[in-house]
Amino acid sequence: MTPEEILAGDRAHVWHPYATLPPGSPPYVVDSAQGVRLRLADGRELVDGMSSWWAAIHGYRHPVLDAAVVDQLGRMSHVMFGGLTHEPAVRLARTLVELTPAGLEHVFLADSGSVSVEVAVKMCLQYQRAVGRPERRRLGTWRGGYHGDTFHPMSVCDPEGGMHHLWGDVLPRQVFAPVPPGGFDDEPDPAYLAALTDTVRRHADELAAVIVEPVVQGAGGMRFHHPGYLRALREVTREHGILLIFDEIATGFGRTGRMFAAEHAGVTPDVLCVGKALTGGYLTLAATLCAPEVAEGISAGGVLAHGPTFMGNPLACAVANASLDLLRAGDWAAEVARVGAGLRAGLEPLRAAPGVADVRVLGAIGVVQLDHEVDLPRATAAAVAQGVWLRPFRDLVYAMPPYVTDDADVARIAAGIAAAVEAG
Ligand code: PLP
Numbered sequence: 001m002t003p004e005e006i007l008a009g010d011r012a013h014v015w016h017p018y019a020t021l022p023p024g025s026p027p028y029v030v031d032s033a034q035g036v037r038l039r040l041a042d043g044r045e046l047v048d049g050m051s052s053w054w055a056a057i058h059g060y061r062h063p064v065l066d067a068a069v070v071d072q073l074g075r076m077s078h079v080m081f082g083g084l085t086h087e088p089a090v091r092l093a094r095t096l097v098e099l100t101p102a103g104l105e106h107v108f109l110a111d112s113g114s115v116s117v118e119v120a121v122k123m124c125l126q127y128q129r130a131v132g133r134p135e136r137r138r139l140g141t142w143r144g145g146y147h148g149d150t151f152h153p154m155s156v157c158d159p160e161g162g163m164h165h166l167w168g169d170v171l172p173r174q175v176f177a178p179v180p181p182g183g184f185d186d187e188p189d190p191a192y193l194a195a196l197t198d199t200v201r202r203h204a205d206e207l208a209a210v211i212v213e214p215v216v217q218g219a220g221g222m223r224f225h226h227p228g229y230l231r232a233l234r235e236v237t238r239e240h241g242i243l244l245i246f247d248e249i250a251t252g253f254g255r256t257g258r259m260f261a262a263e264h265a266g267v268t269p270d271v272l273c274v275g276k277a278l279t280g281g282y283l284t285l286a287a288t289l290c291a292p293e294v295a296e297g298i299s300a301g302g303v304l305a306h307g308p309t310f311m312g313n314p315l316a317c318a319v320a321n322a323s324l325d326l327l328r329a330g331d332w333a334a335e336v337a338r339v340g341a342g343l344r345a346g347l348e349p350l351r352a353a354p355g356v357a358d359v360r361v362l363g364a365i366g367v368v369q370l371d372h373e374v375d376l377p378r379a380t381a382a383a384v385a386q387g388v389w390l391r392p393f394r395d396l397v398y399a400m401p402p403y404v405t406d407d408a409d410v411a412r413i414a415a416g417i418a419a420a421v422e423a424g
Pocket of ligand 1: 146148213
């Protein structure tokens with residue numbers, strides 16, 4: 001198909017994320033991707049500032065990851081997981097247990113981040129029923145979060161400013177505390193801490209679990225917060241028999257400078273969701289891990305009632321194994337710190353630019369917050385003109401590049417952000 005035919009077909013038939021049909025502005029036609037570059041059908045090459053939404057941490061067409069998929073294809077691409085098991089899934093479960101904070105022992109392989117959150121919620125509701133507290137059905141969280149697009153995840157996104165405010169009258173009513181104040185380096189606010197723990201205590205009899213994104217709130221606003229808030233949540237939830245879920249779908253596998261963001265706080269949740277970078281961005285796979293107490297509680301009451309058709313897909317597990325081996329074999333922490341330092345150097349000067357409200361960097365994540373809503377098509381086009389792929393949203397222009405992005409390309413991404421800020 002010619003690029004024009006692709007665009008015409010796209011306009012006629014294809015839904016895009018958070019889009020009308022046809023979309024408000026046409027997408028860019030991408031032909032291939034290699035290293036940290038996307039190649040458009042018109043021949044332009046763009047340095048990818050987005051890692052395909054946090055996922056492609058090793059870049060594209062990595063020979064080790066390509067080989068893992070090809071090798072697995074030669075054995076089997078998929079088999080059902082009911083009644084069958086296989087080495088790629090078992091190896092992956094073992095690696096996840098090793099890598100994640102100590103105390104998480106059991107792994108449910110889901111097929112997307114949203115599903116892994118659904119499974120986490122289901123685990124917590126089933127656990128509370130199994131231990132004789134069926135009235136504990138609600139979830140607690142703080143505002144400003146994003147946990148996915150299916151119904152339980154939507155119910156714990158911010159009901160007012162968030163991406164799912166349309167659904168306020170349909171979603172289960174959850175318990176919300178305000179957004180944690182300050183940034184990553186700002187000491188926890190004692191008044192907020194008291195209000196947060198008080199909210200949890202007041203609703204203890206109806207809360208099955210508290211769910212949060214640790215340290216970085218992603219699609220809900222790209223905010224960073226002090227790990228002390230997580231320690232407070234760990235204590236108060238444990239005190240009241242409420243389970244704690246950390247959603248590390250965006251933050252997991254090194255993005256914040258620690259393998260998992262929970263490590264900044266030194267706490268282990270009862271349930272942990274991972275996805276996105278799990279397969280290095282190659283295939284759709286996510287996982288929900290839980291502590292033995294949760295698994296034992298559920299199993300005493302019966303089966304965990306979930307079983308997707310593509311659960312434990314061997315191709316996805318094989319490439320996840322290769323991606324995690326690659327991550328562990330390299331000095332990922334140094335790479336993340338280097339990318340972060342480059343983003344900081346490139347973005348700090350933007351603090352003085354007109355319309356900029358804040359600049360923040362953590363791990364390999366760089367964010368410029370504006371004092372107004374970004375004009376998405378204009379901002380994107382300005383970055384593309386600089387040879388950079390970005391996807392700004394609301395008042396945010398930001399990047400989380402692949403860890404393998406070299407210094408010159410990190411500087412280019414920062415220049416792309418500057419151009420998007422100026423245009424947007
Ligand atoms: N949770 C978090 C923190 C996310 O950032 C996302 C996706 O952006 C999700 C859940 C949902 O994951 P998926 O898009 O794979 O369903």
